[in-house]
Amino acid sequence: MKRNRVYILISIIFFLIYIFVICTTYNKNRNYLFKTTINNQLKLVSSYKQKFDERLSALKRIVETMGKKLIKKDKFKDFDSIKEMLTTAMISGDGFKSVYISYPDNFTISGRTDWYYSDDYIATKRPWYIEAINKKATIISKPYVGSPGFEDKLYISIASPIYDKNNKLLAVMSSDLELGTVQKELSELFPIKNGFAFLMTSDSKVIVQSNKLGFDFNNKKVKEFLHSFSKDKKGDKTFNLNDEKYIFTYEHLKNSDWLFVSVLEEKEIFKDLNQQLFMNLISSLILFILGLGTIIFISITQKKLYDKHLLLGHFAKSPTWGILLTDKNGNIIFINKVFEQIFNIKSKSLYEKPLDTILHVLKNKKEQNKIDSFQDIKNNLFTIKSYNLVKNDKVYRVQITPLLNRFQKQLEGTIITLNDISHEKYLEKKDSEQEQILIQNSKMAALGEMVSAISHQWRQPLSTLLMLISNAEEIVEKNSLHKANNFLLRSKKTIELMNETVNAFRNFYKEDFDKREFDLIKIINEIVLITLPQMKINAIELDFKYNKNINYKCRSYPSYIKQVLLNLITNAKDELCLVLKENPFFEAKISIELKKDKNYFYLIIEDNAKGVLKENKEKIFEPFFTTKAQGTGTGLYLCKLLVENKMHGEISLSKSKNPTRFLIKFGDTKNV
Structure with missing residues (x-):
């Protein structure tokens, strides 16, 4: 029993050491995974930002090239030709909802077949026109409401001002992109399962986003946090919101003052790692319980076997019971002292001898259905023979019991016991x-x-x-x-x-x-x-x-x-x-x-x-x-x-x- 206690103690120590190793490894893996995820996210943002930059650059080139071509034409004489060229540019610029040119006198020619200039349309007061004139360069405007007849949607424009050699404004060339299309394009460009990406201006205003996490960008804390890195060119920051941690990685676009930002839930980074830790802990606990159960089972089994062995030893050495044991073939393997004294025999001379050689001393003349040979026992496996035998003026209770295996099908041996019942009879x-x-x-x-x-x-x-x-x-x-x-x-x-x-x-x-x-x-x-x-x-x-x-x-x-x-x-x-x-x-x-x-x-x-x-x-x-x-x-x-x-x-x-x-x-x- 002391040895089993030592085994149990050793098992508990090894289990605790194993748990310590798992937890230590988990912390190291967690730190490594966090750093790796941040680096990968920065690379990913940089990669997709470059693709978005290239996309915007291509659109800007179309607008600038078209503007240089159209300024050479007379807006009245070449009206049809200009409109046709604008329509072609609108088709070639993938995603353009409209391409048009506006002159300082508000006269505007659009490539859309369903839109014509009218006196109530004042181009010089449109957001894209004003922003392009102010910056004197090709710009990507902030989202704005469409012109009369198209107020149900938000648009952003790529606008390019055109000047002569004397730096005199001749016209503003512009193309419109529907904001919803840009958002869809951004989601397809940056398909993160457990996060999302968005575009943000340098003054912390979110203009395009595919919000999968239900972020409230009007929240004061969120605005302050976004403002904290709006001036940086590139980096990452962690933000706590409603007891959840989010990782923001960002980088400025080359062709505008916008920032390309990605958001990732921290718990999603460690989800697989946490599951693995949980599975490791459960597995180790199961193994520990199985091991401990095995030790306890073996201990109990050993105790039972020891008790049975001890009981059998006491039984075999009983001063009142005569005992004879045979193997499954009917050969005598044990005779105790009491049995020897009752029949005045020597056990050594009978060991390994067939039971039949001694059965005659156990016979009772008055007993019916008596056992004449070991074969009678084999033929009646489920019958315990019990009768009284008078020997040396004493009465003994003889019991012949077949010993069967656990499946109750095969004979494993026979035990014959004699108990002095003379006093009970008296x-x-x-x-x-x-x-x-x-x-x-x-x-x-x-x-x-x-x-x-x-x-x-x-x-x-x-x-x-x-x-x-x-x-x-x-x-x-x-x-x-x-x-x-x-x-x-x-x-x-x-x-x-x-x-x-x-x-x-x-x-x-x-x-x-x-x-x-x-x-x-x-x-x-x-x-x-x-x-x-x-x-x-x-x-x-x-x-x-x-x-x-x-x-x-x-x-x-x-x-x-x-x-x-x-x-x-x-x-x-x-x-x-x-x-x-x-x-x-x-x-x-x-x-x-x-x-x-x-x-x-x-x-x-x-x-x-x-x-x-x-x-x-x-x-x-x-x-x-x-x-x-x-x-x-x-x-x-x-x-x-x-x-x-x-x-x-x-x-x-x-x-x-x-x-x-x-x-x-x-x-x-x-x-x-």
């Missing part, structure tokens, strides 16, 4: 003698009263018999033989009735403790017959009921049934006598009823006396408990002893009063 004999003495005492206790009752009952039939014989003599003297024969028949019936009473009385007091087959009706009628005189003397009605269509033959102990029935009737009679003493006109009754259900018989004895007190219900079957002034307290105790221990039945007080009812249940041993 006690059983003594107990049996005591029970018989108790039964005879109970019978003798009732003898005096029964003889007195029978002698009182016989006075009348004897007087009748004497009178009948005298009458027969007189009639014979008068030669009236017919009447004489009648008197003789009546005398014979009276004698037979008296003889029946004598036989019932003799059968009751005959010592008969054997189990045999008998008719329950006959046994009960005998008890009724010998108790009837007492009932008549005491004015008690005794009734016996049963179904005449049922066969009540059974195999049991008739003597015990008589004794139990007599005790219950006598108790009922004694209680009724007390009631009659108080009330001579009371109609005292005792009822016996016999029932049969399947393989069980039920005897019900009832009386209408005062019953059993509530506090005595649990005591009435205890030895020496009595409520009678001259009682011994053995009557009901004897009933319980005989019914439960001998007849293997049940006896109970099923009702304590109105009426008092005792129920006896016992089986027919032919079927049960």
Whole structure:
């Protein structure tokens, strides 16, 4: 056990070290992953910013080139030609919604076929025109609302002012991009699953964004944060918002004062790493639990094996049990000292010898279905043979047990045990003698009263018999033989009735403790017959009921049934006598009823006396408990002893009063 504790302690130490290594590695990997992600994000922003720059540069070149070509043409004379060239430029500039040229006098020519100049359109007041004039260079305007008729959408313009050699403004060439198209283009250009990108002006105003994370760019804190890096050319910063961390990487566009910015959730960076940490921790915990469980299981198994081995050792060295073991082939592998002493043999001479060589000393001549060889054991794997063997004036209980494997299919060996039960047999004999003495005492206790009752009952039939014989003599003297024969028949019936009473009385007091087959009706009628005189003397009605269509033959102990029935009737009679003493006109009754259900018989004895007190219900079957002034307290105790221990039945007080009812249940041993 100490070794197992050391194993458990070592396992816990290794588990803690492993957890420490996992956590340390996780922190290093986390820092490395963070730095790597920032660098990759900067490279990614730089790469996509360059693509966006190239895209804007291409559009700016189209606008500038077209402006140089158109300024050479007269806006009125060459109107159709200018419009056609603008339409062509609009088509060639992928994404242009409109390409047009506006002159200082507000006259404007557009490449769109659905738009023509009108006096209410003042080009010089449009945002793109003003911004281009102010910067005197090609610009990308901030988002603005479209001109009349196109107010439902926001646009940005690429506008280029055109000057002559004297730096005089000749016109402004411009092309419009729909803001929604630019946003879509930005999303396709920068497809981050767990982040997004946006364009921002140098004054921290977001102009184009594909917001996937639900950012509120009007939030004061967000505006202040964006302003903090709007003047920087390139870099990265971390921002906390609503307990979440976001990583911003940014870089200025070459062709404008805009910034290209990407946003990434920090938790998404470590999501896979955190999952891996979780899986590592779970795996290590599972392995630790499995390892610890294995150690504990092995420890418990070893303890059980040790205990069994110790128990087997004590069992084998038992000073009272003789033991013999064989292997699966029937060869003797162990004999203890007690076995040697019982049969006066030497174990060494029998080791590895077949069991058949010693089976003859274990045979009991009276035993049926005895085992003659080891093959008998193999043929009856699921049968444990047990019998008594008398040896050296002692009685031994022999038990031959096949030892089967865990699947209960194959024989692994045989164990034969001998246990000295001489003392138990002696006690059983003594107990049996005591029970018989108790039964005879109970019978003798009732003898005096029964003889007195029978002698009182016989006075009348004897007087009748004497009178009948005298009458027969007189009639014979008068030669009236017919009447004489009648008197003789009546005398014979009276004698037979008296003889029946004598036989019932003799059968009751005959010592008969054997189990045999008998008719329950006959046994009960005998008890009724010998108790009837007492009932008549005491004015008690005794009734016996049963179904005449049922066969009540059974195999049991008739003597015990008589004794139990007599005790219950006598108790009922004694209680009724007390009631009659108080009330001579009371109609005292005792009822016996016999029932049969399947393989069980039920005897019900009832009386209408005062019953059993509530506090005595649990005591009435205890030895020496009595409520009678001259009682011994053995009557009901004897009933319980005989019914439960001998007849293997049940006896109970099923009702304590109105009426008092005792129920006896016992089986027919032919079927049960």
